[in-house]
Amino acid sequence: MLDKVLFYFFAGLAVVSAVLVVTRRNAVHSAIFLVTALLATAGIFLQLRAEFLFAVQIILYVGGIMVLFIFVIMLVNLDVALHQVQFNRQWLLALVLAAVLGAQLAFALWPGRSALAFPEARVAQLEPNTERLGQTLFRSYMLPFEIASILLLVAMIGAVVMAKRKV
Amino acid sequence: MIPTSHYLFLSLALFTIGVVGVLTRRNVIIILMSIELILNAVNINLVAFSRLLGSVDGQIFAIFIITDAAAEAAVGLGIIIAFFRNRETVLADEMDILKW
Numbered sequence: 001m002l003d004k005v006l007f008y009f010f011a012g013l014a015v016v017s018a019v020l021v022v023t024r025r026n027a028v029h030s031a032i033f034l035v036t037a038l039l040a041t042a043g044i045f046l047q048l049r050a051e052f053l054f055a056v057q058i059i060l061y062v063g064g065i066m067v068l069f070i071f072v073i074m075l076v077n078l079d080v081a082l083h084q085v086q087f088n089r090q091w092l093l094a095l096v097l098a099a100v101l102g103a104q105l106a107f108a109l110w111p112g113r114s115a116l117a118f119p120e121a122r123v124a125q126l127e128p129n130t131e132r133l134g135q136t137l138f139r140s141y142m143l144p145f146e147i148a149s150i151l152l153l154v155a156m157i158g159a160v161v162m163a164k165r166k167v
Numbered sequence: 168m169i170p171t172s173h174y175l176f177l178s179l180a181l182f183t184i185g186v187v188g189v190l191t192r193r194n195v196i197i198i199l200m201s202i203e204l205i206l207n208a209v210n211i212n213l214v215a216f217s218r219l220l221g222s223v224d225g226q227i228f229a230i231f232i233i234t235d236a237a238a239e240a241a242v243g244l245g246i247i248i249a250f251f252r253n254r255e256t257v258l259a260d261e262m263d264i265l266k267w
Contacts, residue, residue, distance in 0.1 A: 007169045011177045018181050018204050022188030027196050034200050037181075041207050044177070047169075050214050050226050057210075060233055065203065065240045072244045073196055076251040087191045088260050094190035102183035109175050126223060136223050137230070148234045155238030162245030165252075 006047045014040035025086055027073045035066050052130040174215035181208035193258045195250075199243050206236045 017036040024030045042057040088094075126132060137145055181204055188201030210229045217225025251257060254264075 003169060007173065011173075014177065015180050015184070018184040021200055021204060022184060022192060022197070027194055030197050030200055034203065037204065038207065041181075041211060044174070044211055045214055048174075048214050048218050050217070050229075053210075053214060053226055053229055056230065056233060060237060061203075061207075065237055068240055068244055069196065069200065072247060075248060076196070076257050084193075084258065086193060088193050091191040095187060098183055098187045098190060101186060102179060105179050105183070106176070109172060109179065126218065126221060129223075129226075132223050133226055133230075137227055140224075141227050144231060148231055151238055152234060155241050159241040159245035162242065163248045 003047065006043065010040045010043035010047065013037075014044065026082060028070070031066060031069050031073060034069070035062055038062050038066070049126060050129060052133050171215050171219045174211055178208040178211040178215070181205075181211070193260055195247055195257050195259050195262075196244075198259060199240065199247075202243075203236060203240070206232055 014037050017033040017040065020033040021030045021037060024033065038057065038061045042054050042062070045051075045057055046054040185201045185204035185208060188204065189198050192198055192201065210232055213225040213229045213232070215225075217223060217229075247257065250262065254262070256262070
């Protein structure tokens with residue numbers, strides 16, 4: 001029962017704030033609602049008993065990436081941009097196409113509803129979550145882990161070079 | 168227990184909203200935020216299936232996707248700052264130097 005309440009609360013929060021992210025005029029408001037959406041997603045992770053991802057989501061997304069976003073909004077925020085049209089000319093076509101995409105995906109999921117029901121909760125196998133995650137990450141996924149670190153290094157150098165005044 | 172399909176439909180809703188944001192907004196920063204929404208929707212899918220299958224591999228992939236999102240946000244925002252310095256705009260349809 002509590003599980004259900006938590007899931008529907010966080011799911012509703014995530015969807016409502018996601019809609020607000022793409023409809024708000026002010027980019028700062030969008031960023032605040034994105035924080036809400038990301039926190040709601042973190043709640044979903046916790047409800048799915050992925051405690052490590054819950055912590056990573058809050059520390060990395062809400063604490064790291066969103067601060068970066070707010071910083072850039074403050075750096076480039078133009079008052080004129082606020083009074084301009086916020087949606088491009090093909091927004092109606094884009095909306096229709098996105099609705100079609102959503103309908104297609106929903107149609108693909110619909111017949112599978114019974115197939116995707118939980119056969120038996122196997123959560124016991126996933127605990128302790130952080131310990132199992134660490135063991136899998138450093139055994140089976142060692143090479144992808146190292147590649148991810150190189151990716152982060154490249155991204156760091158790229159961001160510095162991009163934002164530098166003179167190349 | 169919530170059936171996995173509910174998580175999939177939540178993820179579908181977030182993904183579609185993100186696609187709408189990418190396709191309709193003019194502000195590049197909000198387009199980047201919509202991309203973050205899309206990546207989050209994917210993460211929900213991965214974690215839901217990780218619980219369904221009783222294996223942590225899905226959560227590992229979610230960690231990699233979060234890493235990717237961080238890298239993408241850093242580089243993307245760097246590009247936005249560099250572009251803003253040259254052209255004084257953050258609107259996507261005014262970024263048409265490549266258009267002849």
